[in-house]
Amino acid sequence: MHPLLNIAVKAARAAGQVIVRHADRLDTLTVQDKQPNDFVTEVDRMAEREIIRVIHRAYPGHAILAEESGTQGSHEEFQWVIDPLDGTTNYLHGIPQYAVSIALKQKGRLEHGVVYDPVKEELFAASRGAGATLNNRRIRVTQPRDMTGVLLGTGIPFREDQNLDYYLRTLSVLLPGTAGVRRAGAASLDLAYVAAGRLDGFWEIGLHEWDMAAGVLMIQEAGGLVSDLKGGSDYLATGNVVAAGPKVFKGMLQRLNPVVNRA
Structure with a gap:
């Protein structure tokens, strides 16, 4: 070590x-x-x-x-x-x-x-x-072929400075066809669970750098991908993050594309 x-x-x-x-x-x-x-x-x-x-x-x-x-x-x-x-x-x-x-x-x-x-x-x-x-x-991320039957993690906005309506639009496009969404209440663990294959993917808006810094490195080192909701690399600054194995990651971004471009 x-x-x-x-x-x-x-x-x-x-x-x-x-x-x-x-x-x-x-x-x-x-x-x-x-x-x-x-x-x-x-x-x-x-x-x-x-x-x-x-x-x-x-x-x-x-x-x-x-x-x-x-x-x-x-x-x-x-x-x-x-x-x-x-x-x-x-x-x-x-x-x-x-x-x-x-x-x-x-x-x-x-x-x-x-x-x-x-x-x-x-x-x-x-x-x-x-x-x-x-x-x-x-540990390694999971490798589903597409979004069918995947289990996603998330965090639901609860602070006044977070955009709940925007979040609900992301939920509405990501949920269909999956096995469901879990909101466990600790983003660092959610990200670690993606790295360990317990969740197939994760997304959230309005996080802080300390919520996700360790977890996103874990996912990358476990073979996964991490970006902001538009596919960019400034997730630590924006607090908006998507993370998953390669194919689920691609599928999540494709589904999110019309939502983030309309925001």
Whole structure:
């Protein structure tokens, strides 16, 4: 394992311990609204501090982009992209679908990524050019021939700054002929599930970079493709993402084309 990925794994597991330790004390947690229906807890912040502590102990000069504390440092080469608890709403409701997501960008390019599910103790990891793994076993995207019978993942907009009507139009063109759509509530895990072949494809609008940085690298290293809804490469900036194995990816973009061109 690459030394940088090893630090990401160590940091993710440390954060996972914080998260699990407080999971049976949900009624005592301090919860704040970042905006309507978008929550942050003291556990998010504790887990983030633990991740940054582990990273900076090994690499004190590296820059950080984290969900709760924002940007720290200005290292010209290395920046860590962190979501300490993706799926906070699930966590607060006792739904065991949440994860720690950590990625490392080198000169602006994603190089390493970890998504850690502390409940199931599943560690998804990837390094550029070295493939993707789940608990140290190689994973690959599925390879359906077309959209027939595929299972898709998604996230339904819930914030005021997201365009629900636009999203519903994407849903209406992607759903027909598939085996259905799952909305589990943690984008990082949804993306990791695509990489592991548990979902055949995924799309969402209005994500943040920390929601998807680790997951999209995993999919690419597992043989999949990732783009924005128009097939472009600025998904980390726009927050709009499509991801799947090659043929499903092509089919999703074809179906989305009339929707995104009309937007």
